[in-house]
Amino acid sequence: MTLKKCNTLADARLEIDKVDEKIVELVALRNDYIKQIAHFKNSIEEIKSDDRVADIVSRVRTKAIELNLSPNLINDMFVRMIDEMIEIEVAEFQNTKVF
Secondary structure (H helix, E strand, C coil): CCCCCCCCCCHHHHHHHHHHHHHHHHHHHHHHHHHHHHHCCCCCHHHHHHHHHHHHHHHHHHHHHCCCCHHHHHHHHHHHHHHHHHHHHHHHHHHCCCC
């Protein structure tokens, strides 16, 4: 990641808008992988893995600290995102499995 030197407020806001778009694109990509993962699971209980969530949150908190970013901010963002994506994965699982 390279930080661009901005000379005006408008320049800085433009760069923030670009970053925001990339964040949304990355979340969408993650979501697409989540949908694929649903096809490898055998039960809804397997989807809702507290151990996996704890591992992810620990990893991203560590990365946040390395980048001098608030680990609590990243924790809250990821917990919220994961909660929503679990629901998406459950729906995908239910749509693809024959009972």
